[in-house]
Amino acid sequence: MSTMKGEALPVLLYGALExxxxxxxxxxxxxxxxxxxxxxxxxxxxxxxxLCTQDTGRITPLYWATERRKQQPRYRDDFAELIxxxxxxxxxxxxxxxxxxxxxxxxARIDEYLxxxxxxxDVLSWEPNPRKRRANTLASVFPLHGYLxxxxxxxxxxxxxxxxxxxxxxKRYIRLGKFNAKASVTLARCPEVAFAEPGQVTTHPVNAAxxxxxxxxxxxxxxxxxxxxxxxxEQALAVAHPDPWDAAGRHIVTLLPYSPEYGLAGRGATHAAxxxxxxxxxxxxxxxx
Numbered sequence: 142m143s144t145m146k147g148e149a150l151p152v153l154l155y156g157a158l159e160x161x162x163x164x165x166x167x168x169x170x171x172x173x174x175x176x177x178x179x180x181x182x183x184x185x186x187x188x189x190x191x192l193c194t195q196d197t198g199r200i201t202p203l204y205w206a207t208e209r210r211k212q213q214p215r216y217r218d219d220f221a222e223l224i225x226x227x228x229x230x231x232x233x234x235x236x237x238x239x240x241x242x243x244x245x246x247x248x249a250r251i252d253e254y255l256x257x258x259x260x261x262x263d264v265l266s267w268e269p270n271p272r273k274r275r276a277n278t279l280a281s282v283f284p285l286h287g288y289l290x291x292x293x294x295x296x297x298x299x300x301x302x303x304x305x306x307x308x309x310x311x312k313r314y315i316r317l318g319k320f321n322a323k324a325s326v327t328l329a330r331c332p333e334v335a336f337a338e339p340g341q342v343t344t345h346p347v348n349a350a351x352x353x354x355x356x357x358x359x360x361x362x363x364x365x366x367x368x369x370x371x372x373x374x375e376q377a378l379a380v381a382h383p384d385p386w387d388a389a390g391r392h393i394v395t396l397l398p399y400s401p402e403y404g405l406a407g408r409g410a411t412h413a414a415x416x417x418x419x420x421x422x423x424x425x426x427x428x429x430x
Contacts, residue, residue: 150378151227151303151400153331155393157385158233158298161314162322163243163291168363173287179240180370181233181298181317182363183348184216184403189315190230190326192306193219216365220403226304229401232346232368233300236386240296245289297386301345301397302328333381336399341377343396346370351405352398374398 158181166185168178187193223229302309311328342358349357350366354376357369376399384391 148336150334150336152305153334153378153380153397154302154305154309154328155331155380155382155385156233156300156302157236157327158300159325160292160294160296160298160317160322161324163245163293163320164296164318164322164324165289165291165320166318174244174290175287176290177242177292177318178361178363179235179242179292179296180346180361180363180368181300182366182368183230183232183300183346183351184365185317186233186300187220187223187230189317189324190302191315192223192228192230217404224403226306227402228306229303229351229403231301231303231397231401232348233298234346236297236299240298241293242290243293245291246287247289248286299385299393301331301380303401327385329382329385331380331382333379335379337377337379337396339375339377340373341379341396342371342373343377343398344371345395345397347372347374347398348401351401351403353405355398376400 164177164181165175166177166182167175169176305328309328313326315324315326316322317324346361347355347357347369348366349355349360349369349372352372352374354374355369356373357367358371358373359369361368361370374396377396378399379394380397381392381394384393
């Protein structure tokens with residue numbers, strides 16, 4: 142580990158996440174098979190941890206079609222306060238090389254499709270074009286059938302939080318995925334954080350939209366932004382901490398980006414030093430998921 146004079150180190154927490162339910166994201170779709178990849182996107186994780194601020198003061202509002210057209214979240218607005226504080230949540234990688242998965246069969250349409258006089262679905266009521274609305278409605282009278290590949294109970298994931306806000310609980314439960322799977326989260330501070338030599342390759346997932354000056358080596362296409370499962374970093378941190386699942390006290394050593402920020406690469410910005418590194422923020426935060 143090396144140090145760079147004049148630059149501040151961020152406060153880093155490592156998070157141990159364990160599933161108590163089946164986790165489902167529509168990561169990939171192959172005909173009638175929808176697969177959940179064994180990685181948790183950091184945007185979804187940020188919402189699930191209740192770190193986003195909402196000006197309206199509502200607690201955990203959802204992006205339903207009646208509230209926002211086509212359920213489109215506004216990441217820049219939701220993450221604005223986190224960017225100002227220097228807070229950032231990394232994607233979560235599986236703690237095991239092969240997390241447990243299972244394929245389940247589903248039939249999403251109930252017997253309602255058998256009734257020819259049924260009303261237009263509420264979820265299509267926002268469509269202004271009546272011809273498109275009728276076309277979508279006619280297509281929806283046929284039953285849907287397929288298969289879901291989900292990450293099952295007991296799967297464990299590891300992630301990191303830069304400059305966490307004050308009052309963040311060290312142990313809690315959160316909800317993840319389209320089925321609101323329950324998951325336990327335990328947070329602890331990383332005891333060893335130092336600058337690494339430039340040009341190091343990290344195997345912890347990196348959001349390509351949040352890190353400038355990186356070379357992705359293994360890109361995983363996901364929505365809303367792709368994740369690099371391996372990347373060469375111009376500026377990296379060497380982080381060491383105890384393995385949260387090893388009673389023998391084994392340590393984990395990993396490389397992380399020095400100064401990630403939500404939407405940093407998309408804005409064409411350069412790396413900013415974490416002079417805000419105290420991680421303290423107002424406790425008046427409203428959860429946003």
